[in-house]
Amino acid sequence: MRIVADLGKCEGLGMCEAMAPDFFEVDEDGVVDVLDAEPGEEHRTDLTAAVDACPVLALTLQG
Structure with missing residues (x-):
C-alpha cells in the first residue's frame, strides 16, 4: 500500500494528522x-479513515 498526497490540493486542514498522526504531519x-x-497493511483501517476525512480529497491509498 502507498499513500499519495496531492500537494496542489492540500489546504493544511490537518484532518489526516488528527486521524493518523504517525503517518501525516502538516508542516509550517x-x-x-x-x-x-x-505503511504495512495492518494500518489500512486507520489510513482509510484519515484519507476519507480529508475534505479536499488530497489523499489517496494505492494498492
Whole structure:
C-alpha cells in the first residue's frame, strides 16, 4: 500500500494528522508531509479513515 498526497490540493486542514498522526504531519507551510509513504497493511483501517476525512480529497491509498 502507498499513500499519495496531492500537494496542489492540500489546504493544511490537518484532518489526516488528527486521524493518523504517525503517518501525516502538516508542516509550517500548511502542507501535509507523509511520514511513511509505504505503511504495512495492518494500518489500512486507520489510513482509510484519515484519507476519507480529508475534505479536499488530497489523499489517496494505492494498492
